[in-house]
Amino acid sequence: MADLNPLRLDGRHILVTGASSGIGRRTALMLHALGASLSVVDRDEAGLASLDAEFCAGNGVARQVADLSDIAGIEELVSRCVAAGGKLHGVVHCAGIQEIMPVRTLQIDGWRRIFAVNTEAALMLGKCLSSKKVYAGHHGSIVFISSVMGMVGSAGAVAYSMSKAALDGMARSLSLELAPRGIRVNCIAPGFVRTPLFEQTERLWDEATRKAVEDLHPLGFGEAEDVAHAVAFLVADTGRWITGSTLVVDGGYLAR
Ligand code: NAD
Numbered sequence: 001m002a003d004l005n006p007l008r009l010d011g012r013h014i015l016v017t018g019a020s021s022g023i024g025r026r027t028a029l030m031l032h033a034l035g036a037s038l039s040v041v042d043r044d045e046a047g048l049a050s051l052d053a054e055f056c057a058g059n060g061v062a063r064q065v066a067d068l069s070d071i072a073g074i075e076e077l078v079s080r081c082v083a084a085g086g087k088l089h090g091v092v093h094c095a096g097i098q099e100i101m102p103v104r105t106l107q108i109d110g111w112r113r114i115f116a117v118n119t120e121a122a123l124m125l126g127k128c129l130s131s132k133k134v135y136a137g138h139h140g141s142i143v144f145i146s147s148v149m150g151m152v153g154s155a156g157a158v159a160y161s162m163s164k165a166a167l168d169g170m171a172r173s174l175s176l177e178l179a180p181r182g183i184r185v186n187c188i189a190p191g192f193v194r195t196p197l198f199e200q201t202e203r204l205w206d207e208a209t210r211k212a213v214e215d216l217h218p219l220g221f222g223e224a225e226d227v228a229h230a231v232a233f234l235v236a237d238t239g240r241w242i243t244g245s246t247l248v249v250d251g252g253y254l255a256r
Pocket of ligand 1: 095147
C-alpha cells in the first residue's frame, strides 16, 4: 500500500540554517527523519560536524559553514548547496541572534547586527529560492522562525522585536509574489523555548523572574522539538494550503 503519510519529505531537498544548535538542529534532524535530503548551514563548524552522529542514516546531508550576516555571500552559498545536493524545494531559516539592548544603550551597529542575520538573510534566502537555477519547481516551502516578540513588546528587546515583526511582514508580501511559482512562505512565532539562546537570557534571571516568565506560558517553556514539529507541518504537504501565515507555537503565551 502506498505511503499515505502527508508529512513524508522523500525526494525533497531542504536548506536549514542555524542547524548547529537549538531549533535549527532539531528541525534538521526531524526533516531528515521524514525523508528529506538536507543542506545544513551554520557559522559554527564544530556544531554542524557533531550533527553527523545524530542522523540515523547520514546520506543526503551536505554541510555548509557560512556567516549569514554576510548577505552578499548568500547567493554563492545557495549555489554551493544546489551543486552539492541538487535544486531546492525549501528553505527553513532558523539562524538568529538575540541581545538584550535597552534603547538608551542601543547603537546602530548593534541593531544592524541583529537585523542582518534575523531578517536580511531571510529575505536573501527567499530571493535565491525564487530563482529558476535554484528552485526545484514544485513543493516549494519557505519557513522563517520569527518570535512572539514580533507581536508583543518586551523591555530591552527593541532591536530583536523589530527584526521579527519585519520578518512576519516580509513573509506576507513574499507569499503573494511567490504563490504563482508554487512556493509557500510562512513564519513560526515561538514563545520561550529551551535552547542555548534561551539559556543565555535565562542566566540573567533570578529564580523568581524565571518562574514568572515560565508562568506566562500556560503549557510551560517549549522544547526545540515542539517548533521542529510545526516546521515539518508547514514544509510538508500537510501545509500545502497555508501561505502568508505566522503560526504561533508558544504554549499559550499569547492567549492571555
Ligand atoms: P540557538 O542559539 O540555539 O541556535 C541559533 C543558531 O544560529 C546557532 O547554531 C548559531 O551558530 C546560528 N547562527 C547565529 N548567527 C549566525 C550567523 N550569522 N550565520 C550563521 N549561523 C548563525 O538559538 P535558537 O533558540 O535555536 O533560535 C533559533 C531561532 O528561533 C532564532 O531565530 C531565534 O530568534 C528564534 N526564537 C527562539 C526562541 C527561544 O526561546 N529559544 C523564541 C522565539 C524565537
